[in-house]
Amino acid sequence: MTSENKDIENVAIIGLGYVGLPTSIAFHDSGFRVTGLDVDVNVVEKLSRGISHLSDSTIGWDIPYQSSRWKITSDYEEAVKSSDMVVITVPTPTHEDKTPDLSFVEMAMDSTIKNVKSRSGTIVVLESTVFPGVTRMLAERSAKKYDLVMGEDFQLAYSPERVSPGDIGKSASQVARIVGSIDEKVGMMLAEVYGKITSGGCTYVGEIEVAEAAKMVENTQRDIDIAFVNELSKTLPSIGLDVMDVLKAARTKWNFHYHEPGIGVGGHCIPVDPYYYIELCRKSGTKSEISPVSRMINESMPIFAVEKIKDLLNGAKGKEVLVLGYSYKPGLGDSRETPVKIMIEELEKNGTRVMIWDPFVEDADFPEWCENIDNPIGTECDMVVLATAHDDCLSLDWVRILKNCRSGVVFDGRRALDRSEMERIGWKYHGIGV
Amino acid sequence: MTSENKDIENVAIIGLGYVGLPTSIAFHDSGFRVTGLDVDVNVVEKLSRGISHLSDSTIGWDIPYQSSRWKITSDYEEAVKSSDMVVITVPTPTHEDKTPDLSFVEMAMDSTIKNVKSRSGTIVVLESTVFPGVTRMLAERSAKKYDLVMGEDFQLAYSPERVSPGDIGKSASQVARIVGSIDEKVGMMLAEVYGKITSGGCTYVGEIEVAEAAKMVENTQRDIDIAFVNELSKTLPSIGLDVMDVLKAARTKWNFHYHEPGIGVGGHCIPVDPYYYIELCRKSGTKSEISPVSRMINESMPIFAVEKIKDLLNGAKGKEVLVLGYSYKPGLGDSRETPVKIMIEELEKNGTRVMIWDPFVEDADFPEWCENIDNPIGTECDMVVLATAHDDCLSLDWVRILKNCRSGVVFDGRRALDRSEMERIGWKYHGIGV
Numbered sequence: 069m070t071s072e073n074k075d076i077e078n079v080a081i082i083g084l085g086y087v088g089l090p091t092s093i094a095f096h097d098s099g100f101r102v103t104g105l106d107v108d109v110n111v112v113e114k115l116s117r118g119i120s121h122l123s124d125s126t127i128g129w130d131i132p133y134q135s136s137r138w139k140i141t142s143d144y145e146e147a148v149k150s151s152d153m154v155v156i157t158v159p160t161p162t163h164e165d166k167t168p169d170l171s172f173v174e175m176a177m178d179s180t181i182k183n184v185k186s187r188s189g190t191i192v193v194l195e196s197t198v199f200p201g202v203t204r205m206l207a208e209r210s211a212k213k214y215d216l217v218m219g220e221d222f223q224l225a226y227s228p229e230r231v232s233p234g235d236i237g238k239s240a241s242q243v244a245r246i247v248g249s250i251d252e253k254v255g256m257m258l259a260e261v262y263g264k265i266t267s268g269g270c271t272y273v274g275e276i277e278v279a280e281a282a283k284m285v286e287n288t289q290r291d292i293d294i295a296f297v298n299e300l301s302k303t304l305p306s307i308g309l310d311v312m313d314v315l316k317a318a319r320t321k322w323n324f325h326y327h328e329p330g331i332g333v334g335g336h337c338i339p340v341d342p343y344y345y346i347e348l349c350r351k352s353g354t355k356s357e358i359s360p361v362s363r364m365i366n367e368s369m370p371i372f373a374v375e376k377i378k379d380l381l382n383g384a385k386g387k388e389v390l391v392l393g394y395s396y397k398p399g400l401g402d403s404r405e406t407p408v409k410i411m412i413e414e415l416e417k418n419g420t421r422v423m424i425w426d427p428f429v430e431d432a433d434f435p436e437w438c439e440n441i442d443n444p445i446g447t448e449c450d451m452v453v454l455a456t457a458h459d460d461c462l463s464l465d466w467v468r469i470l471k472n473c474r475s476g477v478v479f480d481g482r483r484a485l486d487r488s489e490m491e492r493i494g495w496k497y498h499g500i501g502v
Numbered sequence: 503m504t505s506e507n508k509d510i511e512n513v514a515i516i517g518l519g520y521v522g523l524p525t526s527i528a529f530h531d532s533g534f535r536v537t538g539l540d541v542d543v544n545v546v547e548k549l550s551r552g553i554s555h556l557s558d559s560t561i562g563w564d565i566p567y568q569s570s571r572w573k574i575t576s577d578y579e580e581a582v583k584s585s586d587m588v589v590i591t592v593p594t595p596t597h598e599d600k601t602p603d604l605s606f607v608e609m610a611m612d613s614t615i616k617n618v619k620s621r622s623g624t625i626v627v628l629e630s631t632v633f634p635g636v637t638r639m640l641a642e643r644s645a646k647k648y649d650l651v652m653g654e655d656f657q658l659a660y661s662p663e664r665v666s667p668g669d670i671g672k673s674a675s676q677v678a679r680i681v682g683s684i685d686e687k688v689g690m691m692l693a694e695v696y697g698k699i700t701s702g703g704c705t706y707v708g709e710i711e712v713a714e715a716a717k718m719v720e721n722t723q724r725d726i727d728i729a730f731v732n733e734l735s736k737t738l739p740s741i742g743l744d745v746m747d748v749l750k751a752a753r754t755k756w757n758f759h760y761h762e763p764g765i766g767v768g769g770h771c772i773p774v775d776p777y778y779y780i781e782l783c784r785k786s787g788t789k790s791e792i793s794p795v796s797r798m799i800n801e802s803m804p805i806f807a808v809e810k811i812k813d814l815l816n817g818a819k820g821k822e823v824l825v826l827g828y829s830y831k832p833g834l835g836d837s838r839e840t841p842v843k844i845m846i847e848e849l850e851k852n853g854t855r856v857m858i859w860d861p862f863v864e865d866a867d868f869p870e871w872c873e874n875i876d877n878p879i880g881t882e883c884d885m886v887v888l889a890t891a892h893d894d895c896l897s898l899d900w901v902r903i904l905k906n907c908r909s910g911v912v913f914d915g916r917r918a919l920d921r922s923e924m925e926r927i928g929w930k931y932h933g934i935g936v
Contacts, residue, residue: 200741230755238756246751273751281743282751286758289730293759296726296792300719306786307634309715317680317707317716321664322672324720325727325759352740358730361795 076191076261077101080151082176084111084140086122086336086402087195087229088157090240093131094265095155097241101137105147115140123401123428148183153191153261156180157229159336160196161404166343173198174206181210181222190222191254193247195229197341199284199348200277204250218250225249225258226276228283233335234399244268248279284348287341288359294327294338295362298369301329301501311501312483329501331455331481332369332407334396339366339405370411373453373481373500378418380477380498381451385419390441390449390473392464393456393482394426394434401428408455409435411481423447427460444469451477454499457484467493510625510695511535514585516610517592518545518574520556520770520836521629521663524674525591527565528699531675535571539581549574557835557862582617587625587695590614591663593770594630595838600777607632608640615644618656625688626656627681629663631775633718633782634711638684652684659683659692660710662717667769668833678702682713718782721775722793728761728772729796732803735763735935745935746917763935765889765915766803766841768830773800773839804845807887807915807934812852814911814932815885819853824875824883824907826898827890827916828860828868835862842889845915846872857881861894878903885911888933891918901927 077100081092084106096102106112114121118133132138141147148154158172173196184190194203203226211218218224227247232238245262247270249255255272262270273279301311311329319326333339342359349356378384396406403409412422416437424434425444434440441447445468452473454461462484470476470493478490480499490497511534515526518540530536540546548555552567566572575581582588592606607630618624628637637660645652652658661681666672679696681704683689689706696704707713735745745763753760767773776793783790812818830840837843846856850871858868859878868874875881879902886907888895896918904910904927912924914933924931 200743244754244756246754248751268756271751271754274747277741277743278747278751281738281748282755285734285748286752286755289727289752289759290757292726292730292792293723296723299790299792303783303786303788303790304715306788307711307782309634309711313708313712314715314719317682317705317712318720318723320678320680320705321716321720322678322702323724325723348741349737352737354737354740356733356737357795357799358726358733358792361791365791 076152076257078103078151078153080105080147080154082144082147082154082156082180083158083172083196084115085157085159086233087231087240088155089115089120089122089131090231091155091157091195091229091265094240096132096135096138098265099137100265103139103141103147103151105141105144107142109142112140112142123430144179145183148180148190149185151190153193154180155193155195157195160198160340160344161336162340162343168199168344168347170198170202170206172196173202177206178210178213181207181216182214184214184216184222186216186221188221191225191258192222193225193227193258195227197228197283197287197337197344198280199344200280203276203280223249223251223254224276225254226279227258227262227270228279230283230286233402234397241265242267245270246273246279246282247271248273248276250276284341284345287337288345288362291333291338291342291366292358292362293325294329294333295365297327297329298332298500299365302372305501328483330369330483331373331411331500333366334404334406334408335402336404339363369500370407371414373411373479374414374418376498376500377415377451377453377479380479381420381475384415386421387450388421388423388448389415389451389453390444390447390469391422391424391453391455392426392444392461393454393458394424394429394440395456395458398457398459398484399428401426401430401433403429403433406456411453411455412438423449426456426458428458446472448472448474450474451479453479453481454485455481457482466490466495470494510586510691512537512585512587514539514581514588516578516581516588516590516614517606517630518549519591519593520667521665521674522589522591523549523554523556523565524665525589525629525663525699528674529589530566530569530572532699533571534699537573537575537581537585539575539578541576543576546574546576557864578613579617582614582624583619585624587627588614589627589629591629594632594774594778595770596774596777602633602778602781604632604636604640606630607636611640612644612647615641615650615656616648618648618650620650620655622655624656625659625692627659627661627692629661631662631717631721631771631778632714633778634714637710637714657683657685657688658710659688660713661692661696661704662713664717664720667836668831675699676701679704680707680713680716681705682707682710684710718775718779721771722779725767725772725776725800726792726796727759728763728767729799731761731763733799736806739935762917764803764917765807765845765934767800768838768840768842769836770838773797803934804841805848807845807913808848808852810932810934811849811885811887811913814913815854815909818849820855821884822855822857822882823849823885823887824878824881824903825856825858825887825889826860826878826895827888827892828858828863828874829890829892832891832893833862835860835864835867837863837867840890843869845887845889857883860890860892862892880906882906882908884908885913887913887915888919889915891916900924900929904928
């Protein structure tokens with residue numbers, strides 16, 4: 069029996085983070101029997117009681133922990149053996165040296181294939197971002213190891229996650245998807261299966277490598293476009309222009325792509341995926357010219373912000389700065405690759421005392437040395453820096469905060485505060501691109 | 503009397519090219535009395551008889567040469583003295599060394615202001631692409647020269663043209679516009695005036711420099727985005743992927759910006775405006791990191807194409823290549839900055855005989871040494887190169903062309919031919935990013 073001949077009823081999701089958890093719920097809510105696996109027993113324990121281990125302000129995830137079609141485990145054998153389809157959604161970060169760290173995918177793929185039943189035709193789908201060729205290579209390696217035949221004992225596919233955590237309308241049950249597979253029939257069938265869990269539909273795009281490349285290209289383009297507006301936030305103020313005035317004017321053109329400049333990009337995708345592309349080029353004997361430049365620009369932003377802050381403070385040493393926001397994105401507690409970390413580290417290096425507030429980030433996720441505070445109201449400081457545009461930051465009582473800010477200077481690292489309103493209530497408004 | 507107190511009835515348009523002519527017609531058709539000026543007497547002579555000197559397949563410009571509200575001249579005094587508003591739409595190319603050539607704008611601005619009546623409050627609007635500060639600087643210089651006071655004797659504004667020649671829905675009467683002015687009332691009033699000629703509306707964005715920067719930023723971003731897909735057309739084939747398969751998959755994502763790779767960008771904007779941005783950065787003591795890289799990538803494309811063509815021909819020397827298309831854009835006869843020129847020059851240098859066909863381009867616009875032919879059907883050659891995706895090229899009788907092509911190889915420089923259809927009828931299909 070091969071997979072295309074049977075219906076998909078049981079789905080295992082490997083990795084229950086910002087992608088895996090909502091994907092599991094989307095599969096469950098579309099009628100599938102779901103087994104969610106996470107290697108972190110704390111996560112398993114929480115989710116089994118219906119408690120999310122993630123903080124995301126926009127999604128009221130209703131974890132169906134009492135449903136008979138819902139199971140959470142950390143046992144691969146249990147998850148894989150009972151499933152027609154195994155979806156892998158584990159992180160793909162970079163190493164310290166910015167080369168791709170495929171260890172999570174490798175481990176998940178290997179543990180999955182190890183537990184595949186011979187001749188079961190189990191469909192293994194990777195959703196994590198990788199560069200083209202990785203999915204097939206890892207699967208073939210494990211198949212050989214466990215004496216299984218790819219295309220017979222199991223089928224292989226790749227369908228990049230496109231969830232945009234914290235963004236309304238961009239959840240696992242809404243985004244448009246693509247799928248590539250080693251087998252056309254499997255690919256077409258998976259497009260149908262995914263089409264059931266998302267209102268955005270799913271397109272079969274052919275080979276696995278096409279889908280792998282598409283995901284990498286999407287995020288690399290985004291990094292490039294953001295790099296350009298970040299560069300503009302450095303170049304335009306030198307001739308007296310506020311970058312936001314120019315971007316707002318430009319966005320009236322039908323084909324202009326509006327992005328917001330800021331103290332840098334973060335999270336698990338934009339600062340990471342371009343390195344997968346850069347590495348792919350290197351490995352294949354070509355070279356990316358544009359992506360390394362974009363990375364350089366975006367990575368320079370937290371340090372650029374510190375330079376501006378130092379100028380505004382007349383030197384950073386001994387000064388006290390109140391930083392609002394730590395996660396990489398508004399409405400989320402996710403602090404992976406957050407540029408705020410780089411910024412406050414640099415401030416500390418310069419002898420500044422940093423007090424930081426983020427209502428979404430768990431205490432344990434702040435750097436150890438960092439002074440995270442419970443309430444920004446009433447905190448004495450020399451200057452305030454908006455680092456993440458959480459609604460909770462924007463809607464603070466800025467009149468009261470001003471009373472405790474000795475210089476009266478706010479540095480808007482996200483260009484999210486209303487400049488004229490801030491000036492009206494007495495703030496000296498500065499920020500990226502001003 | 504200052505300008506904001508009077509109605510605009512008489513409009514002069516300086517420069518009657520791909521932007522000025524449709525803009526003149528748009529003003530006329532919205533009820534204004536229009537005087538069009540061009541320094542080229544041949545253009546004046548043609549337009550006075552209702553004949554367009556431009557080739558643009560998509561716009562059936564109906565030149566209102568018999569209207570009492572329509573006049574064509576090459577006399578600045580006649581055009582400016584009788585007008586409430588003077589709109590300058592002259593070219594802003596680059597010099598050989600890629601620095602901005604402002605000579606046309608300088609001359610047009612100077613000749614306009616020279617003829618402004620004292621205390622008339624004539625509104626001078628520049629539409630040509632410049633970098634921020636140019637409009638004001640040139641106007642101030644001429645004001646001083648002719649002893650006029652800016653803001654009294656005349657008003658100054660900038661409203662970048664956004665016409666996309668040859669593109670349906672992107673004409674002078676359809677595109678969304680912006681306007682900046684030295685005077686808020688004038689700016690608001692001009693937004694209303696422009697709002698009458700275009701269904702896309704017009705937004706007042708504040709200072710002149712904001713509008714100048716917006717235009718420059720729009721086209722620089724476009725150059726950057728195209729550079730990325732062009733880079734992908736070099737890197738992805740090295741791992742066996744067709745760039746078009748990947749881009750089509752990526753474009754299913756809601757925020758992916760789809761652009762077509764090709765043998766290079768041309769025309770009066772994309773290959774030029776980034777140099778205005780690069781020059782602005784240089785002048786203001788900052789530096790663009792990303793735009794020079796994009797320029798380098800896009801400028802490398804015609805040479806990259808020649809390398810591929812040489813490989814396919816097993817050396818270019820003594821071979822005969824039939825090139826279809828010469829202008830920079832489908833449906834247009836405009837060959838300014840066309841990358842096809844670079845490509846065929848390079849082929850010639852390599853000893854290839856180039857035969858070229860473009861139904862839109864005037865004989866005089868081809869390079870002198872170039873063999874432009876009347877009919878591609880029946881022309882014997884070693885290989886066919888699609889260089890401009892004119893419908894007239896795509897819809898040729900490719901079965902007949904194949905009969906006269908010794909290698910049976912077509913190189914699709916625009917990825918506009920249907921690959922599977924071409925292969926079905928017997929062509930060996932190659933191209934950018936294959």
